[in-house]
Amino acid sequence: MKIGFVGTGVMGRSMAGHLMDGGHELTVYNRTRSKAQELLDRGAGWADTPAGAARDADVVMTIVGFPADVEEVYFGEKGILPEAPDGCVLVDMTTSRPDLAVRIAEEAGTRGITTLDAPVSGGDVGAREARLSIMVGGPEATFVRIRPLFELMGRNIVHQGPAGSGQHTKMCNQIAIAAGMLGVCEAVSYARTAGLDPETVLESIGSGAAASWSLSNLAPRMIAGNFDPGFYVKHFIKDLSIALESAQAMGLRTPGLALAKQLYEELAAAGGEDNGTQALYKLYMT
Amino acid sequence: MKIGFVGTGVMGRSMAGHLMDGGHELTVYNRTRSKAQELLDRGAGWADTPAGAARDADVVMTIVGFPADVEEVYFGEKGILPEAPDGCVLVDMTTSRPDLAVRIAEEAGTRGITTLDAPVSGGDVGAREARLSIMVGGPEATFVRIRPLFELMGRNIVHQGPAGSGQHTKMCNQIAIAAGMLGVCEAVSYARTAGLDPETVLESIGSGAAASWSLSNLAPRMIAGNFDPGFYVKHFIKDLSIALESAQAMGLRTPGLALAKQLYEELAAAGGEDNGTQALYKLYMT
Numbered sequence: 001m002k003i004g005f006v007g008t009g010v011m012g013r014s015m016a017g018h019l020m021d022g023g024h025e026l027t028v029y030n031r032t033r034s035k036a037q038e039l040l041d042r043g044a045g046w047a048d049t050p051a052g053a054a055r056d057a058d059v060v061m062t063i064v065g066f067p068a069d070v071e072e073v074y075f076g077e078k079g080i081l082p083e084a085p086d087g088c089v090l091v092d093m094t095t096s097r098p099d100l101a102v103r104i105a106e107e108a109g110t111r112g113i114t115t116l117d118a119p120v121s122g123g124d125v126g127a128r129e130a131r132l133s134i135m136v137g138g139p140e141a142t143f144v145r146i147r148p149l150f151e152l153m154g155r156n157i158v159h160q161g162p163a164g165s166g167q168h169t170k171m172c173n174q175i176a177i178a179a180g181m182l183g184v185c186e187a188v189s190y191a192r193t194a195g196l197d198p199e200t201v202l203e204s205i206g207s208g209a210a211a212s213w214s215l216s217n218l219a220p221r222m223i224a225g226n227f228d229p230g231f232y233v234k235h236f237i238k239d240l241s242i243a244l245e246s247a248q249a250m251g252l253r254t255p256g257l258a259l260a261k262q263l264y265e266e267l268a269a270a271g272g273e274d275n276g277t278q279a280l281y282k283l284y285m286t
Numbered sequence: 287m288k289i290g291f292v293g294t295g296v297m298g299r300s301m302a303g304h305l306m307d308g309g310h311e312l313t314v315y316n317r318t319r320s321k322a323q324e325l326l327d328r329g330a331g332w333a334d335t336p337a338g339a340a341r342d343a344d345v346v347m348t349i350v351g352f353p354a355d356v357e358e359v360y361f362g363e364k365g366i367l368p369e370a371p372d373g374c375v376l377v378d379m380t381t382s383r384p385d386l387a388v389r390i391a392e393e394a395g396t397r398g399i400t401t402l403d404a405p406v407s408g409g410d411v412g413a414r415e416a417r418l419s420i421m422v423g424g425p426e427a428t429f430v431r432i433r434p435l436f437e438l439m440g441r442n443i444v445h446q447g448p449a450g451s452g453q454h455t456k457m458c459n460q461i462a463i464a465a466g467m468l469g470v471c472e473a474v475s476y477a478r479t480a481g482l483d484p485e486t487v488l489e490s491i492g493s494g495a496a497a498s499w500s501l502s503n504l505a506p507r508m509i510a511g512n513f514d515p516g517f518y519v520k521h522f523i524k525d526l527s528i529a530l531e532s533a534q535a536m537g538l539r540t541p542g543l544a545l546a547k548q549l550y551e552e553l554a555a556a557g558g559e560d561n562g563t564q565a566l567y568k569l570y571m572t
Contacts, residue, residue, distance in 0.1 A: 098480070121491070121494045121495060121496075122494060122495075123495075133490055133491070133493075133494050135490045135491075156489070156490065156493065156494070158486060158489050158490045160482055160483075160486055160487065160490065161481065161482055161483070161486075164480075165480075165481075165482055168476070168477070168480040168481075168482055169477070169482060169487050169490050169491065171476060171480075172473040172474075172476050172477045172482070172487050172491055172496075173473070173490070173491040173494065173495070173496045174496075175469060175472045175473045175476055176469040176470055176472075176473035176491060176496035176498070176501060177469065177495055177496045178469060179465050179466065179468040179469030179472065179542065180465065180466040180469040180470075180496070180498060182465040182541070182542030183461060183462040183463065183464060183465030183466040183469075183542055183543075184462055184466075185542075186461045186462075186465065186533075186540045186542050186543055187458040187459070187461045187462035188458075189538060189540075190454070190457060190458050190461055190529070190532075190533055190536075190538060190540070191454070191455070191458045193533075193536045193537075193538045194384070194450075194451075194454040194457075194532075194536065195447065195451075195454075196446055196447055196451055196454055196455060196458070197446075197447070200444060200446055200447075201446065201455050201458050203442070203444050204419055204421045204442065204444045204446065204455050204459070205407070205419070205421075205455065205458055205459040205462060207419075207442065208407045208408060208419050208442070208459065208499065209407060209408075209409070209459070209463055209499050209500070209503075209517075210407075210458075210459045210460075210462035210463045210466070210499065211498060211499040212462070212466060212497060212498035212499065212500075212501075213494065213495050213496065213497040213498065214495070214498075215462060215498075217495075231495075243476070246476075246480075247472075247476055247479075250476075250479045250480065251479075252472075252475060252476060252479050252570070253569075253570060254472045254475075254476070254570075255468070255545055255549070256465065256468030256469055256471075256472050256542070256545065256546075257469075257472055259541055259542065259545055260542075263541070283539075284538070284539060284540075
C-alpha cells in the first residue's frame, strides 16, 4: 500500500521502518527532516507538508507530540484533511484527546474518509521490537482492513469501540500506572527510611498482591538512582492532563489521578521533566 | 518441637494445621474456643490463656487481630511474656506495629528470650496452601533456627533485618497495594463511564506497563460486581493506619497512602467494611 507517515520521532521512526520492511511504499513528513533521514536513505519518499504525505495515499498514519500538533497536522493549512484522497484511511497513533479523535472522525466522515484512533503502549523498545500494544477506536470494518499494518508494528492489537475508544483505553492505561507509581515510590521510600534494604524488601513483596510492572521494572531503577527516561515525565504529564480533563468532562471522580498529576507537575517544576517517570521517587526522598 | 499457638482465626487455623502436619506438638489458645475445635480434634492441646499456651513451649507463635490484641497477648495479665520459659522463641505473625515488635523484643530480651516479627501475605488461600510470603525481623540466628517452621507455612521466606523489620516490610507491601488500588478503580470506572467494555480494556492494558496483581485479579471482580472479601476492607484500614502512623513518625511524606486510607474510611463509613478491598470501586461508581 501507499502509506503517508507523519511523525518520525523515536516511536514513529521504528514503526515506519516496520511498515517498509512489510513491503509498503512510504512517503514521510516530519517537522525536523533530519529525524527522517534514515527512512529516506532506505527509500522512503519525502513530503514537505502533512498534506503532501497524504496526497495519493491509501493510508495516512500520524504519531506526533501533543494534541495541538495533531490538530495542526489534520486541520492546519497544510494539513491532511483537505488533501486526503477519497477512500483513504487516516490513523492517528499519537496519544491524544479522545474528543479530538471524535472530531477528526466527524470531519473526515463528511468527506467519505474513515479514521481510526490507535494509540500505543510499549515505549521505544516496544516500537523497535514491533511488540507494541495498539488500542484502536473507529469502525470495525476499517479496523479489519488496517489490522495487517498494525501487525507489522505490534502484538497486542485490540479493537475497543467507535472513534475515541482507542484514546480512552490509553487513558485507562495511564490512569492505572499513575496512582500505582505513587504506591511504588512510597513503598521504596518507606523501606529506605525504615532502614531496610529496599532490594531485599522487593524479594518479599515483588511477587504477591503488591506485584506490578512498575514495582518489578522501575523500583530497581529508583533504588539504583537511575532516573534516565524510559518514558519522559513531560510526556506522562501530557497524558495525565488529557486523562484528568476527560474524566472531569464525564463527571468522574479520580482523586488518585489528580494527586499523581499534581506530584508529577511538582517534579517537573523542580527540574525533572526530562527524567523518566520513576524519578517521582526523588520527590519522596528529599 | 513443642509449639504454643495463639490465634486460630482463618489464617492461624491453616498455619497451625501445617505445623501439626510437620509433626510438631501444638498447644493452642483462641479467644473463641470453637474456632480451634478442628485443631483440637486433630490432637492439639488446649490452653485457657495465652500464658498457658506458652508454658513449656519451645516456640510460641501468635497471629491475632489488632495491635491492641498483640499487646494483650504478650503483656496482659494472662499474657505470654510473664510465662514464657527461658530459651523459648516468640514469633508474632500478626500484621502489627513495627514499634510494638521492637518493644516486645526489648522486653523479652531482658529475660533472655528471643523474638521474631514475621507477618505474612498471601491471604486465606496462601495460608491454606502453605504458600505464604513471610517477612521476618529479628536476630539472624533465631531466624535460621525457626526457618524450618516457616517453611511448613510459606514459600517466600525472607529475613529483612532486626526486630520490627518484618512489620516494616509488610507495611511496604500494603503501601504499594493501597495507591495501586486507586489506579485500578479509576481505570475501570473511567472505562465504564467512557462507554468502553472494561473487560476488553483489560485485554489491552493488562499485560503492559499498567500490569499489576490487582488489575489482573481484582479488576475482573469489580467489573462483575463481586465485592466478597478476599481481604477485608476493615483489616486493610487497620494496616493502612499503622503504615501511615509509622511513616509520619519517620517524617516521611506519603500522600498516596494518606489518600487511600481516607477513601477506604469513606467506604467503611458507607457500610463497606466487611467487603473485600476491591469494593473501593463502589466509591467511584456512585
